[in-house]
Amino acid sequence: MKLIASAALAAAMSFVALGASADTLKVAFIDPLSGPMGPSGESGLKHFMFAAEELNADGGVNGAQVEVVGFDNKVNPKESLVQLQKAIDQGIRYVVQGNGSSVASALIDAIEKHNKRNPGEEVLFLNYAAVDPAFTNEKCSFWHFRFDSDADMKMEAVTDWVAAHPDIKSVYIIGQDYSFGKAVAAAAVRMLEVKAPEVKIVGNELHPLAKVKDFTPYVQKIINSGADAIITGNWGSDMVLLVKAAIDAGWDKPILTYYGGSTGAATAMGEAAVGKVKQVSEVVVNYPSSPEQEERIAKFEEKYPENNYYYHRAFNLMHFLDAAAEKAGSNDPVKVAFAMEGMEMDGAYGHLTMRKDNHQILQDLFVGTFSANPPRGVEGLPLGWMAEDKDHIAAAATSMETTCKMDRPEM
Amino acid sequence: METIVFSLLNGVIYGLLLFMLSSGLTLIFSMMGVLNFAHASFYMLGAYFAYTVTDATSYWFALIFAPILVGLVGAGVEKWGLRRVHANGHVAELLFTFGLAYLIDEVIKIVYGRNAVDYRVPEALDFPLFTLYGAQYPAYRIFMLFVAVAMLVALWVLLKRTRAGLIIQAALTHPHMVGHLGHNVPMIFMTVFGVGCALAGLAGVIGGNYLVTDPFMAAYMGPIVFVVVVIGGMGSLEGAFVASILLGLLQTFAVSVDASFADLFGWIGLSSATEVGRITIAQLAPMLPYLLLVLILFVRPRGLMGEREL
Numbered sequence: 001m002k003l004i005a006s007a008a009l010a011a012a013m014s015f016v017a018l019g020a021s022a023d024t025l026k027v028a029f030i031d032p033l034s035g036p037m038g039p040s041g042e043s044g045l046k047h048f049m050f051a052a053e054e055l056n057a058d059g060g061v062n063g064a065q066v067e068v069v070g071f072d073n074k075v076n077p078k079e080s081l082v083q084l085q086k087a088i089d090q091g092i093r094y095v096v097q098g099n100g101s102s103v104a105s106a107l108i109d110a111i112e113k114h115n116k117r118n119p120g121e122e123v124l125f126l127n128y129a130a131v132d133p134a135f136t137n138e139k140c141s142f143w144h145f146r147f148d149s150d151a152d153m154k155m156e157a158v159t160d161w162v163a164a165h166p167d168i169k170s171v172y173i174i175g176q177d178y179s180f181g182k183a184v185a186a187a188a189v190r191m192l193e194v195k196a197p198e199v200k201i202v203g204n205e206l207h208p209l210a211k212v213k214d215f216t217p218y219v220q221k222i223i224n225s226g227a228d229a230i231i232t233g234n235w236g237s238d239m240v241l242l243v244k245a246a247i248d249a250g251w252d253k254p255i256l257t258y259y260g261g262s263t264g265a266a267t268a269m270g271e272a273a274v275g276k277v278k279q280v281s282e283v284v285v286n287y288p289s290s291p292e293q294e295e296r297i298a299k300f301e302e303k304y305p306e307n308n309y310y311y312h313r314a315f316n317l318m319h320f321l322d323a324a325a326e327k328a329g330s331n332d333p334v335k336v337a338f339a340m341e342g343m344e345m346d347g348a349y350g351h352l353t354m355r356k357d358n359h360q361i362l363q364d365l366f367v368g369t370f371s372a373n374p375p376r377g378v379e380g381l382p383l384g385w386m387a388e389d390k391d392h393i394a395a396a397a398t399s400m401e402t403t404c405k406m407d408r409p410e411m
Numbered sequence: 412m413e414t415i416v417f418s419l420l421n422g423v424i425y426g427l428l429l430f431m432l433s434s435g436l437t438l439i440f441s442m443m444g445v446l447n448f449a450h451a452s453f454y455m456l457g458a459y460f461a462y463t464v465t466d467a468t469s470y471w472f473a474l475i476f477a478p479i480l481v482g483l484v485g486a487g488v489e490k491w492g493l494r495r496v497h498a499n500g501h502v503a504e505l506l507f508t509f510g511l512a513y514l515i516d517e518v519i520k521i522v523y524g525r526n527a528v529d530y531r532v533p534e535a536l537d538f539p540l541f542t543l544y545g546a547q548y549p550a551y552r553i554f555m556l557f558v559a560v561a562m563l564v565a566l567w568v569l570l571k572r573t574r575a576g577l578i579i580q581a582a583l584t585h586p587h588m589v590g591h592l593g594h595n596v597p598m599i600f601m602t603v604f605g606v607g608c609a610l611a612g613l614a615g616v617i618g619g620n621y622l623v624t625d626p627f628m629a630a631y632m633g634p635i636v637f638v639v640v641v642i643g644g645m646g647s648l649e650g651a652f653v654a655s656i657l658l659g660l661l662q663t664f665a666v667s668v669d670a671s672f673a674d675l676f677g678w679i680g681l682s683s684a685t686e687v688g689r690i691t692i693a694q695l696a697p698m699l700p701y702l703l704l705v706l707i708l709f710v711r712p713r714g715l716m717g718e719r720e721l
Contacts, residue, residue, distance in 0.1 A: 249546050264625070
């Protein structure tokens, strides 16, 4: 009797477990949710939750409701591994992360190991913002897919812009002192040498990540160097404080950024930065797109009035996940990963392709300009990002060669 | 040359801001023998209060009322919080201020949100005062310099030249004797704590729009203020002043130096191709205060001008 009861209980429990996995697909969002970089992660999480709602309203992923669970990693690689383990223990098979290439690098290694040791329990890493080119080159992994254009692809756009402006005779490169900042600086030096050999690099500086409070000394050094433009990959508080110091010191030349749209930057820049700060990104909300996209942006900003629509790639990522799962006919990460390779989709701002050879997305990029009185402002200001057709770079043009030799598991 | 001029100006201004913060901390320490971990949180409160007051009225009101408000909060904390905890010894006090710092952090996040607020330099001061070697120098920075110096002079006069200052000084070292002489010692303690917090609040008012006003500003400033107090010598105002200016100058000068380890130590054969040789002095700038902290504790544990050992 007892045996039957426990067998029944076990059956019931396994049924519950099965039921849970059939009904919900959990996605672990591992990013900073506190500390100086907290606002960046917080904003990312909201985009993902909104994208999940969108999928759920449309019937979910193969019928499963998507749930995004936030894990605070404090931009610390070690802490991220603890959070990853926590997610895996909860039975989560999809991991999303973006802020900090140092973190992404640790996650790739850990997931690679986990998947090797636990066949049948594989975890898939969907990267929405960590752009160290290594992840889709020498360090590429079958379990990693990147939905943002890498540092080299964005630098192509930046250096093309510099080459097209002959009045810029010298540039100053400043970045955060870790793998990403170094990759940006290296790409800038390498590409400028080819595209605009006459442009002098008058400074190439790294500062500690999220530790500098006053960038004035750096800015005065930049001004003294006589540079005609600043190139920076800074994000989060480092972006905000750098532009603030530059504007205060009367810097009136271009600042070419990757993340000029970081939360809080627009407020710090104010009107003085209009026309000077540029950002390379996959979305400019004031660029004409489909009515559905307009509606999505409006609804997002209505739901989260504190945030602006910024991580369009979060939506691309979730829709790719949905489409790949549908194509595979399963929510199993291995099958989804195979289905996602080489997948194509029409996005709101152009055609999207997930490259099969290195798992790097190809998406249209924009060189947006910080402008006054845009149709859609940011941070409650009459200021925002604008782009024209000449600032639009087609996805195919951003494609780069890869050194990736991918090890694929057997199907 | 321009590097030296700019670094001097920036270093002194940053140093004075540090002093505004650390003067309150060091006063409170010499009075109660306890390090107020929440001190930088009062600095943050100052910035946020100033933001709110500026929104409702004007910056000039904020400049006067925000520090007073912070001072009142500080006095309240001393009267209803610290004084009760004091009976349980230093560890309890330390933990109390530690918890308070987190509490203020979280309250600020709930009330004002996690992002930076738009606390701006007042328009009347938002213009370049002069142009030096091609770079503009914002008038607001010079204004900060004046506010800091005015505060410094006022504090000095209060402590060294008035009867109230005499009593405070006496109460710091011999509280029981002062109490027997008929002075209300708890009242003096509360006032000193309040004034210390008000000074931190003032630093927040003028520093919040010069840096960024966000819920993490206390965590940014907290460690460095402790470094100032330890280097200057616990409880020594003069020491805190010297240490603040020293740290301000050290950090700004380090950033503006363009040399790397290879340039400095080339004579012992360190080449710029090695990992160590590539480290620049500018990269070391944020580390220098802590390096100095360790060195000072090693060589002169009571700090530059401190009277008591740690």
